[in-house]
Structures are given as C-alpha cells and as structure tokens.
Amino acid sequence: xxxxxCVKQVPDTETRPKIDPSGKKMSEEGVKWILNPYDEFxxxxxxxxxxxxxxxxxxxxxxxxAVEPTIRAALAMGAQKAIRIEAEENPADPLVTAKxxxxxxxxxxxDLIFFGKQAIDDDYAQVxxxxxxxxxxxxxxxxxxxxIEGEKLTVEREIEGGKEKxxxxxxxVISAQKGLNEPRYRSLKGIMKAKKIPIxxxxxxxxxxxxxxxxxKFPPEKQPGKIVGKGxxxxxxxxxxxxxxxxxx
Amino acid sequence: MSHILIVYxxxxxxxxxxxxxxxxxxxxxxxxLGGTASALLIGSAxxxxxxxxxxxxxxxxxxIEDGGLEKFSPDVMASAIAQVAEQVGAxxxxxxxxxxxxxxxxxxxxxxxxxxxxxxxxxxxxxxKVTYLRPMLAGKLHTEVSLSSAxxxxxxxxxxxxxxxxxxxxxxSTLQVELPAPKAVVEEIxxxxxxxxxxxxxxxxxxGGRGMKGPENWYxxxxxxxxxxxxxxxxxxxxxxxxxxxxxxxxxxxxxxxxSLYIACGISGAIQHLAGMSxxxxxxAINKDPEAPIFKVADYGIVGDVMEVLPKLTEEIKKLKSE
Numbered sequence: 001x002x003x004x005x006c007v008k009q010v011p012d013t014e015t016r017p018k019i020d021p022s023g024k025k026m027s028e029e030g031v032k033w034i035l036n037p038y039d040e041f042x043x044x045x046x047x048x049x050x051x052x053x054x055x056x057x058x059x060x061x062x063x064x065x066a067v068e069p070t071i072r073a074a075l076a077m078g079a080q081k082a083i084r085i086e087a088e089e090n091p092a093d094p095l096v097t098a099k100x101x102x103x104x105x106x107x108x109x110x111d112l113i114f115f116g117k118q119a120i121d122d123d124y125a126q127v128x129x130x131x132x133x134x135x136x137x138x139x140x141x142x143x144x145x146x147x148i149e150g151e152k153l154t155v156e157r158e159i160e161g162g163k164e165k166x167x168x169x170x171x172x173v174i175s176a177q178k179g180l181n182e183p184r185y186r187s188l189k190g191i192m193k194a195k196k197i198p199i200x201x202x203x204x205x206x207x208x209x210x211x212x213x214x215x216x217k218f219p220p221e222k223q224p225g226k227i228v229g230k231g232x233x234x235x236x237x238x239x240x241x242x243x244x245x246x247x248x249x
Numbered sequence: 250m251s252h253i254l255i256v257y258x259x260x261x262x263x264x265x266x267x268x269x270x271x272x273x274x275x276x277x278x279x280x281x282l283g284g285t286a287s288a289l290l291i292g293s294a295x296x297x298x299x300x301x302x303x304x305x306x307x308x309x310x311x312x313i314e315d316g317g318l319e320k321f322s323p324d325v326m327a328s329a330i331a332q333v334a335e336q337v338g339a340x341x342x343x344x345x346x347x348x349x350x351x352x353x354x355x356x357x358x359x360x361x362x363x364x365x366x367x368x369x370x371x372x373x374x375x376x377x378k379v380t381y382l383r384p385m386l387a388g389k390l391h392t393e394v395s396l397s398s399a400x401x402x403x404x405x406x407x408x409x410x411x412x413x414x415x416x417x418x419x420x421x422s423t424l425q426v427e428l429p430a431p432k433a434v435v436e437e438i439x440x441x442x443x444x445x446x447x448x449x450x451x452x453x454x455x456x457g458g459r460g461m462k463g464p465e466n467w468y469x470x471x472x473x474x475x476x477x478x479x480x481x482x483x484x485x486x487x488x489x490x491x492x493x494x495x496x497x498x499x500x501x502x503x504x505x506x507x508x509s510l511y512i513a514c515g516i517s518g519a520i521q522h523l524a525g526m527s528x529x530x531x532x533x534a535i536n537k538d539p540e541a542p543i544f545k546v547a548d549y550g551i552v553g554d555v556m557e558v559l560p561k562l563t564e565e566i567k568k569l570k571s572e
Contacts, residue, residue, distance in 0.1 A: 214394065
C-alpha cells in the first residue's frame with residue numbers, strides 16, 4: 001500500500017496564545033510546536049496498515065523549513081518518506097492549502113490519503129474534504145474505525161449521539177479522529193532513524209487567497225464569579241441562584 | 250442583490266434546530282445586506298417539511314427530492330448544494346456546524362472555488378461588507394474573517410444564534426439537479442444506547458474530570474444529567490484514563506461547546522479544557538481545590554467533594570422540578 005499522511009505543525013495544547021503586533025495572527029514567540037494531535041492518529045493508522053499489508057508511508061506538510069521538526073516527529077513514529085511543500089507561511093485560506101496539497105498528492109498515486117480531522121490551531125476542519133473533492137476521490141471524515149477488505153473500506157465516523165457507518169473504495173481520503181487507534185510513542189531508535197531520512201522539498205505555485213483574517217482578538221473575558229459556599233450545605237443556595245438569578249434551570 | 254441560501258439538516262424526517270438558528274441568522278443577514286433568504290431541503294421525501302421553514306422568514310423554499318438520496322452520500326449532497334447555488338444565484342450559503350455541515354460544506358466550497366468559514370459564532374455587516382467571527386485554538390482566540398470569493402460559505406456553531414420566529418408564506422419549488430454517482434455512502438447509523446444527547450447539541454452539560462476518581466462514580470454525573478435533561482461530558486484526563494468515551498470529551502482535542510449551563514464536576518480547568526467550554530452562558534464548578542483554575546471562569550462555585558455535593562444537587566433539583 002502506498003499511503004500519504006498530511007500533517008501540520010501546531011502550538012502545543014498548553015499554549016496561552018499572545019497576539020502578534022500586526023493584530024492579524026497569533027504571536028509565534030515562545031510557542032512550543034507539536035505535531036497536530038489528530039495527525040498522530042492518522043500517522044498511526046497508516047503505519048499499522050503498512051505493517052500489515054506492506055508498502056510505505058509518506059508524510060507531507062506545507063510550510064517553511066521551520067516545520068521540519070514536525071515532519072521528523074511523524075517520521076520518528078515510523079514513516080518512510082517525507083515531502084515538504086515550500087511556503088513562506090501557513091496560508092490563511094484553507095482552499096489555498098488544499099489546492100497545493102492536491103497538486104502534490106495527485107503525483108503520488110496513493111491508495112490512501114490520511115489527515116487529522118482538523119488542526120487544533122485554526123480548527124478549519126475542511127482541508128481533507130477539499131483535497132478529496134479536488135482529486136475526485138471518496139472521503140470519510142472524523143473516522144474512529146476503519147476496516148479494509150480488498151479495495152473496499154468500511155469506516156465509522158463520529159456524529160452527534162452516535163456513529164455513521166460508511167462504505168467507500170480505494171483510493172480514498174480519510175480524516176482521523178481520536179479513538180481510531182492508540183498512537184505509538186516515538187522511540188529513541190525511531191528518532192535517530194528519522195534524522196537520516198531526507199525531506200524532499202517541492203515547489204508549488206500557491207493560489208491567491210480569498211479569505212483574509214482581519215483581526216485576531218481575545219474572547220470577551222468572563223467576569224469572575226462567586227464561590228457560593230463549601231460542601232453539600234451550599235447546594236440549596238446554588239440551586240436558588242441557578243433558578244432565580246441565572247434562570248437556566 | 251444578496252441571496253442567502255440556508256441548507257437544512259434533516260435527521261429522522263425532522264429538521265434540526267441548528268437549521269432554524271441558521272435561518273434566523275440568514276434572514277437577518279439578508280435584511281442587513283438588502284437581499285433575500287431561501288431554505289434548501291434535500292432528501293428522498295422532504296416536501297412535507299417545507300412549511301416549517303416558513304416560520305422563520307425565508308421567501309423561498311427549494312426542494313431537491315430524489316429516491317437516490319435515501320442512502321445518504323456527502324459528496325452527492327455537496328454537489329447538489331453547489332448546483333442549486335449556481336441555479337438560484339445564491340451569494341451566501343449557510344449551514345449548521347454539525348457533523349454533517351462540517352463534512353459536506355467544504356466539498357461544496359471547493360466546487361464553487363470559494364473558501365469556507367467554518368464554525369462561526371457571529372457576523373457583522375459594515376457598508377455592505379460582511380466579516381465573520383470564529384474561534385481558533387478551540388476558542389483561546391477569536392478571529393474576524395473577510396472573504397473576497399464569489400460565494401460566501403459559512404457553517405454556524407449550534408446553540409449560538411437565537412431562533413427568531415417571523416412567519417412568512419414562502420414559495421415552494423422543486424429544483425432539478427444532476428446527482429453524481431455517490432463515492433461514499435452511509436450504510437447505517439449506529440446510535441448510542443439510549444439515544445444519548447450529544448454535548449455539542451445540549452442546552453445543559455454535566456461534565457466530569459479526574460476528581461470523579463473513576464468510572465464507577467459516573468452514575469453521580471448521569472443522575473444529575475438525567476434530572477436536568479442534560480448531556481454528559483468529560484475532561485481529557487477522564488477520557489485518556491479510559492473512563493469515558495472520546496465522544497464526550499470537551500476541550501481543545503475534543504469538542505467545543507456553548508450550552509446555557511455547564512456544570513464542571515471535579516475538573517481542575519486546564520487551559521485546553523477551558524478553551525472548549527468557557528463560552529458557555531453559565532458555568533458551575535464543583536471542586537475540592539479552592540485554587541483550581543476552573544473557579545476563574547465559573548459563575549458559581551462550590552468548594553467541596555463532588556461525591557457529597559452531586560447527590561445533594563441532584564436531590565435539590567429534583568425537588569425544584571417537582572414544585
């Protein structure tokens with residue numbers, strides 16, 4: 001099997017973001033970068049499939065050379081190849097990203113293309129679906145279970161209050177949700193091996209963006225509330241406040 | 250002239266509430282821009298649902314009815330929406346930011362060569378120009394976004410936009426589109442046992458964290474949720490420990506929620522959790538540690554042991570409900 005996994009470098013979940021002086025993006029100063037958590041499930045699934053069926057896994061990411069540590073993090077899990085699509089910065093418009101990825105992916109003749117269900121920085125949750133549409137491929141998103149029989153895929157995707165079972169066939173695009181598998185730890189051996197894998201750099205002409213971020217701001221700050229009291233004795237007062245003051249029950 | 254097209258979500262022959270939220274927002278946007286708003290219903294038999302759309306002020310209701318739509322396919326729906334948008338001259342396409350809307354609308358966006366503003370929580374019209382407000386980093390930051398594309402596409406976060414009744418007598422018409430062969434098909438919907446309410450759709454959420462000490466104590470959360478008609482949620486710590494399913498996880502690597510009431514039980518309030526729930530209208534925190542960060546965002550807090558507070562809270566609310 002020939003599998004591609006598209007990954008993104010994102011700020012660690014513990015990050016308390018600051019705003020860039022331009023007011024149009026998050027400040028990158030002092031940010032600790034990680035492999036997007038949902039992408040780890042994507043990489044893991046690809047690796048398990050290749051371990052079972054043979055083949056190789058190619059990690060693909062779009063961005064400047066500064067995203068290479070994240071590509072290496074995916075390689076350290078066990079992927080064999082890596083491609084970085086050159087871009088000065090991460091495009092604000094997800095359609096631009098999707099078109100660039102599709103351009104590179106169509107040359108790879110992949111049986112499966114994995115993504116994380118969304119990047120935890122801009123939370124767009126749309127690049128996988130756009131790439132699938134660009135390549136005219138079937139696509140299932142937010143996948144928590146995947147079974148393969150020959151060319152046929154049966155997947156379960158998470159929906160409100162349950163799951164949807166879909167059937168599709170390869171080649172296909174899958175976006176991974178937490179629960180799909182248990183991502184492996186990166187072993188020291190894996191990390192050392194990943195250092196020696198060359199990252200191929202490709203140039204793609206980026207489309208012009210049609211989505212602009214005008215302003216980044218902090219959400220309205222919540223007014224500090226009150227401590228109603230201590231222990232079970234405070235419950236009647238809490239219920240009164242919820243009923244009479246907040247009127248939510 | 251602006252033409253706002255609202256794509257309805259239908260499950261079990263019922264229109265989802267978020268579609269009415271999107272309609273109210275769409276009608277308002279049409280009024281502000283000096284345009285018109287229409288509803289689009291797609292399915293194998295949707296005609297009977299058309300009058301419902303009239304309660305919220307759309308001028309037209311478009312129907313796509315086809316037996317082939319009985320088995321749902323996201324790519325077919327995406328194509329149908331794109332074709333309708335072109336046929337009726339839509340300028341804006343709105344849909345709920347649900348599992349369905351978030352899956353389908355990016356595909357439509359690609360077909361229309363326009364980006365999608367996913368999961369908006371607000372919008373503003375200035376001199377005929379719309380900016381959309383959406384969270385990033387699960388709500389740690391908000392961004393104002395503008396579009397220069399041929400179409401404006403947006404999904405609207407459930408429970409954020411108010412539903413405003415504004416009865417109209419819309420003209421209902423059935424449109425013809427060419428449905429492509431489906432590439433992926435939904436074979437079956439596997440509902441959670443007991444038809445569990447999802448955290449993203451719930452008006453009240455009772456959520457538990459590490460302070461619950463183990464899955465065996467979750468009946469306390471469930472009992473309270475039951476008397477409130479609430480959904481149950483969990484922190485990442487509780488999910489990673491294997492106590493609860495990931496579908497319940499609230500936070501940056503789980504779901505972002507905006508219920509009217511969020512009751513955090515034994516949750517300390519890590520930044521990634523706060524990001525996912527701090528836009529709730531009211532937050533109650535119950536935690537042993539008075540220094541827990543959750544109290545900084547809570548409207549009402551009780552410092553105490555969840556094991557003692559929860560049964561009492563369930564009992565008191567039961568009492569209130571029976572009055």
